[in-house]
Amino acid sequence: MTVHTATCTAPVNIATLKYWGKRDKSLNLPTNSSISVTLSQDDLRTLTSAAASADFQEDQLWLNGALESLDSPRTKACLADLRALRAAVESADASLPKLSQYHLHIVSENNFPTAAGLASSAAGFAALVSAIASLYELPQDMSELSKIARKGSGSACRSLFGGFVAWEMGALEDGLDSKAVEVAPLAHWPTMKAAILVVSDDKKDTPSTTGMQSTVATSDLFQHRIHEVVPKRFEEMKKAIVNKDFETFGELTMKDSNSFHAVCLDSYPPIFYLNDTSKKIIKLVHKLNELEGHIIAAYTFDAGPNAVIYYDEANEAKVLGTLHKYFAQVQGWDKKDASALNGGVDIDGVDPEIYKGVSKIILTSIGQGPQKSTQSLINEQGLPKN
């Protein structure tokens, strides 16, 4: 039996200017442009192998060791687009195997919790699209492929690039101009770091799609956000990234997280993603920045209570040192020497039991986009190795 395979990894991205709201639900077309930082795959990544064979009976996906349905319209849309591009390649060269007509076996592993507010769907769809595009030897560039990943999950389109990434919302009804582009590569600002305080790795209450639909339908504040706030912020944040201006980048990042959670609260009925621990972390970061006299740390929260805190390596002693003072008991510090963690400052009014609301800290940094891998998860029969 002949089995064609390819394997790719893809990263998680965490938005600093949030995507929240769809103008087209089936194509995942957003109501505003967004910006994100791609995180290092050393800490958070999806590894996906894709195989095609004339002997396969049906399309199948194994996610983290269990068979997962491929019936969702989102996954079907991604597979249909990729097959259409492969069919075009095959019609231009009759000597190529007709992979577009074969069923696919896809095996994927996330090295972090799935569906827990850590952007697994972003890394997952970016890896799925990258692995199949590699299997099909597609000529399309990353921006083109990002339009396919977008149909899987909006935020996934940004995981096709490393470094700093913008998702341009586009204006066309068919979504052909709604794609991810690179704002700056990893090498432009490699000292950007992220500390993720995992407040909960439970499945979230209100799924992003449902939450967005409710916000678009019911929040008045949302109209102000998408028309007045985000367009200006989008340009300002890109400029701050190009200038490596952490103060401006950090301020815009925090304000945008707050704006996103404000429109969630303004939805009817309201949507709550932050919990008491999240709010205590927000206060801690503001007090740290006040003590320093300028912004050295910036928080952002997605559709859940987990905090992502961005900082520049130049301020690592102070930022991580301070977090260590309050969260020393949580797991995840082992990759840092104790000597690197004693530069923290005391902050008035922080609940000494704040650490009880946090299960672990993930210390990571900015990273690269999808990578080809030789570590196949599929055996010669086209089935999962484990």
Ligand SMILES: Nc1ncnc2c1ncn2[C@@H]1O[C@H](COP(=O)(O)OP(=O)(O)OP(=O)(O)O)[C@@H](O)[C@H]1O
């Ligand atoms: N490696 C993967 N390959 C394919 N699909 C995946 C993969 N990982 C996750 N997914 C899909 O994404 C879904 C989880 O998306 P969901 O939006 O609920 O959580 P999340 O992305 O972890 O959180 P958030 O969007 O709040 O950051 C999974 O149920 C699965 O359908």
Ligand SMILES: C[C@@](O)(CCOP(=O)(O)OP(=O)(O)O)CC(=O)O
């Ligand atoms: C708060 C966010 O993380 C929302 C992400 O939403 P998704 O990309 O998960 O939504 P779907 O398009 O419905 O799959 C903000 C962001 O990542 O920009």
